[in-house]
Amino acid sequence: MTAAAEAHHATGATITVHLEMGTGALDVLDLLCGKSGVPPHRVVLGHLNRSPDLVVHRQAAEYGCYLAFDGPSLAHHATDWRMPEAVRALADAGFGDRVLLGADTTTAAARSVDGGPGMPCLLRRVRPRLAHAVGEELVERILTENPGRAFGTEWR
Structure with missing residues (x-):
């Protein structure tokens, strides 16, 4: 985490954090944003779908970081x-602008159009289900505007 913070301070790049089982979000934010001075809007916490603790999700969003739900295409979760x-x-709660989606595609088969499940599943199966829950307008922002802000270049 210290090396990631140093790299961020040198480059301005967004830090994405792999939270195993979606836990430890607040500890990571305390370390990166508190101790190491990384602006919260330059931090993405991944795998929050693996720990469906809505209180922790909201507390992390209140920091100002991005919350990635990046494993929904794995049907066995x-x-x-x-x-x-x-x-x-x-x-x-007013934090729709902090949400990111992904497919946690770590293998070539998962990334392929004909392989599974990966991005095709995210767009064909997850998107409609999410649109039913929160509306198509927010889903469109989650898939376009939010990642643009989360990973956009900041010039100093």
């Missing part, structure tokens, strides 16, 4: 069906 509820809770 028992928490995937809760992801729309978590996104709706964040949106209802």
